[in-house]
Structure formats: structure tokens, C-alpha cells
Amino acid sequence: MKILITGGAGFIGSAVIRHIIEHTDDSVLNVDKLTYAGNLASLASIEHNPRYQFSQTDICDRAALDRLFSEFQPDAVMHLAAESHVDRSISGSAAFIETNIIGTYQLLEASRYYWNSLESQQKQAFRFHHISTDEVYGDLEDTDALFTESTPYAPSSPYSASKASSDHLVRAWYRTYGLPVVMSNCSNNYGPYHFPEKLIPLIILKALAGEKLPVYGNGQQIRDWLFVEDHARALYTVLTQAKVGESYNIGGHNEQKNIDVVNAICALLEELAPHKPAGVAHYADLISYVTDRPGHDLRYAIDASKIQRDLGWVPVESFESGLRKTVQWYLNHQDWVKQVQSGEYQHWIKQHYQSASV
Template sequence: MTILVTGGAGFIGGNFVLDWLASQNETIVNLDALTYAGNLETLQSLRQDARHVFVHGDIGDSERISALLREHRPRAIVNFAAESHVDRSIHGPGDFIHTNIVGTFNLLECAREYWNGLEGGEREAFRFLHVSTDEVYGSLSAEDPPFAETNRYEPNSPYSASKAASDHLVRAWHHTYGLPVLTTNCSNNYGPYHFPEKLIPLVILNALAGRPLPIYGDGQQVRDWLYVKDHCSAIRRVLDAGRPGETYNVGGWNEKANLDVVRTICAILDELRPRDDGKAYQEQIRFVDDRPGHDRRYAIDARKLERELGWRPAETFDSGIRKTVEWYLSNSKWIAHVSDGSYRDWLNKQYG
């Protein structure tokens, strides 16, 4: 048995591949374009594992995908491949349109052709699982209930608009062509192997380097924080038992303001890696101009996933964020290799 994973060298995809092969004896064909956030060092432990077949390629390459499907005959496709950083989408939306919309279309068409050629039990068992985000739902006020699967889409950034479009394509390919799809919309992920442009790894690494800890606006933007390995377990559960055509929201039940997240990280670093001068890491916090169209609050109602499939996250925010900080303290080599010159140039452009 085999599954095809796209974007499996990125943050969530890489964690999924590692966790899958740690608990399953089923081959993964891993297709990744290795853009700035894709990193094969994340998968270093699998170099000699015959169950991991890595292919350098893009989901927009229909010939490559069709050839992989014919050769490996996977029972499922799990699509993590996406441009996913809001700030980058504001500076350059074209890449997000190309990958998240056109790429998903290409992948769906290849999957549809492949699925139509299957027969009997193989056709019945095939699944296309599309990994998406809570940002497609827009922004919540402090009094609003969390996003449910029935919330209408109101994306506010080029990134979330491109992901919303891809979700609509996945839904349409199910209702028009019968393709057995599943969609998951997750809240903010954090954990090991996170590319250090996102808030949590950025704060950890800047703190250790003595650099400012940039926080947009007043720091009161609220997110529901989901430990990445909990997200991976939810995807495995949806792939195993989800109903074709359904959407499942995946959340951590951990709403935190960005400023509180940063202060928590600082407190853990004060304990585990205190500053040489004895001062608190919180002194490095700096507020910067808010980004355009910054959504105020996201929150996920994950009760459907719990009610229908019995899934809940294993980590609290306190346990997950401590594991995350400890991982970054123990993996300086991985960090150094992803924090190359182009990444530092981007940070200077974004935060000055």
C-alpha cells in the first residue's frame, strides 16, 4: 500500500511524513518543489528508509504527477503543497495563485483521471485529502463563536483567498465528478521544523540571537494554536474514517493573543537558556506597524471531528510550546541551514 503526499518536505507535511512512517508500514511517495520553506534536512532520518520515496517536483506538473500515479498506484493523495505565509502573499501574490489555485486544479485533474481508471475495491477506497486553513473563514470579533464547518468563506489576504479558491475547487470536483475528497481546515500550527519566518520560531531564534522580538500592532491578535503533531494525528484519522465530500475543522482549543504567546516563550527561555546579562527576554519585545488587513481573531470549533471521528488534541498549549522551545534549543544545525542569506534579506525587508 502507498500514499502520495505533496508538500511533504515543508513544515506540516514533513512532520506528517515522519509521524506516518513512525507508526505505519506503508510507503509514502513524497512530491515537493523544495521552495524556500521546503527542507530535506527535516527528513534526514529517512534517507535509508525504503518506505520513503522522495520526488523533486511541482503539483503544477501534470505529466510528473500522472506518471507517479501510474507507477506507484497510491490509495490516497494528501495535499499539503501550498504557499502559506500571509506576509509573503502581500508582497508577491502571484506565487500563491500559481501554487494554491492552479496547482490544486492540476492535482485534482490528475487524481480524477487516475481514479476513473481504478476498479472495484481500489476505486471505492481511494481518497483525496486536501489540507487547508481556518483563514478562509475571515476574521472573528471577541464575542463571535469559533468557526464551524458551516461558516461562509470571507478571506481577507491573498493567501487566504487562494486557499479558499482551492477549497472550492476540491468541493466542486466532488460534487461534479464524484471524486472522493476530504478537506481539513486547521488553526495555527506550531512545533518542530517550523520555518523561522512564522511567529513562534522567529521569536525563539531572535531572542537567542539578542535581536528584537517584533510584534505586529498591539499584539492582541488572537489565534487558536495547534501543535503540529496533533494536526498530523487528526489528518490520519480523517483519512482513515472521514466521509467523502465532508470538511473537518482541526483546532487545538487554545486561543492565545500573540503578545501572550511571545511572553510565554520568553519565560521558558528565561528558565532554560537565560541571558548572559541576567535580564528577561521580554525586554527585547518591540511593537512594529501592523500588516495590511491583519485579521483580529481566528478560532476553530473542532467538535464535529471529535463527535464523528473521536479526535481531540493530545497537547495543551503549555505542554506543546515547551516541547517546541526545547526542540529549537536542541537543533541548531537545522536552524542554521534554513536561515540562509535569502531568508535574512527577507526579514530585513519585512521588519526593518
């Protein structure tokens, strides 16, 4: 197949592209705007492969999208391009509305226009895979329930509301226009090449620098953690095996409290990086509780039984094995870390967490 992938320089997108180039015979066109979190260094291992192409394009630019569809002639689209950080959506929601809603609309229309131009057999084979998040479901506070594919939407943040909007648009384009879509909603991803604004890489890198480790509120928020390479396999499985119109929840079966995640990282660093920064006796001593995020959901947890039952996918990594691989990767790839820690990112971290500290 020829697969057009939006957001392919991001964390999950780059993992999907690496998986496809390394484990299939498919070709990929990576369409990415290259905002602060997009990093082509995450694709260095495959960037010279003849089956890989890159285009720096904003998905809000319809004319550019039409041109790419015409030139590349994809058999499928995997839509991962999104603004994805809750904290950033709270302090600046406009970019989330623009990319996640308007961008998805433009991509759907470009895909529909292209799909309608195809011959019958190609038209039947075409797929539009929309990748979303479990945060669209809202909160599971005071319940032992899990998110299923039929859980009602109740987004809490500008980020999750914009992703919920994009999900609704995709379903509408399937129902109204017949565009052959498949969808998936995932739990929290972690692993190599993760931009260090998210919890796990943030804690790893701050600990190695001897800086305070910011934990929101009391740290009792629960998330289901999914190793990114397991997710990449799942996404390709959904793209190639799911029936049109189906939606799948993808999770790691790894519910963890945030404070337990932080303590687990500290314990691994005690083992793997015993030579600590000056003045640090134990990494866990750096833990610092900060004012909780507005509207912070207490618990997310995914029921991933449908994808296992229908498509045979199960995660390979446990949280313990995946976290060890992740910590070791960051220790071994300080060059990548230095490249992504730009002045803009450092300014945002300083502004956000200093203002939140208690």
C-alpha cells in the same frame, strides 16, 4: 496503503510523513518542489526507510504528476503543498495564485484521470484529502463565536483567498466529477521543524540572537494554536476514517493573544536558556511593536467538536506543554536552524521588518 503526499518537505507535511512512517505500515511518496520553506532535513529520521520515496516535482507540472501517479499507483493523496505565509502573499501574491490555485487544479485533474483508470474496488477505496486553513473563514472580531465547518468563507489576504479558491475547486471536483474527497481546515500550527518566518520560531530565534522581537500592532490578535504532531495524527485519522465528502475543522482548543505567546516564549527562555546574549537583561525587554499587517484579522478560533464526535480525535498537547517542547527542540537543534536560515530568508526578514518598524 500507498499515500502520495504533496508538500511533504514542509512543516506540516514532514510531520505527517514522520507520523505515517513511524506509526503505520503505509508507504509514502513525498512530492515537493523544495521552495525556500521545504527542507528534507526535517525528514532525516525516516529518509532511509524503504517505505519512503521522494520526488522533487512542481504540482503545476501535469505531465510529471501523471508520471508519478502511474509509477507509484497511490491508494490516497494528501494535498499539503501550498504557499502559506500571509506576509509573503501581501508582498508577492503571484506565487500563491500559481501554487495554491493552479497547482491544486492540476493535482485534482491528475488524480481524477488516475482514479478513473482504477478497477472498481480500488476506485471505491481511493481518497483525495485536501488540507486547508481556518483563515479561509476570515475574522471573528467582536464575537465569541467559533469557526465551524459551515461558517461562510470570507478570506482577508491573498494567501487565504487562494486557499479558499483551492477549497472550492476540491468541492467542485467532488460534486461534479465524483472524485472521493475529504477535507480539513486547521488552526495555527506550531512545533519542531517550523520554518522561522512564522511567529513562534521567529521569536525563539531572535531572542536567542539578542535581536528585537517584532510584534504586529498592539499584539492583541488571537489565534488558536495546534501542536503539529497532534495535527499529523488528526490528518491521518481524517484520511482513513472520514466519509467521502466530509470536512473537518482541526484545532488545539488553545486561544492565545500574540503578545501572550511572545511573553510565554520569553519566560520559557529565561528558564531554559538563562545565559543571554550580551546586553540583554531579560528576553522580554527585546519586544518591539511594529506597524500592523494590512488587513490583519483580529481573531481565529476553531470549533473542533465534529472531529472529536465523529472520529474520536482530541489534541494531546496543551499550549503550555507543546510550547515547552517546541522551545526545547529549537535549543537542541541549532544545526537544523542554521541550515534553513539561508541568505534569501535573512534578506526577506531584514527587508520586511525593517521597513515595518515604528
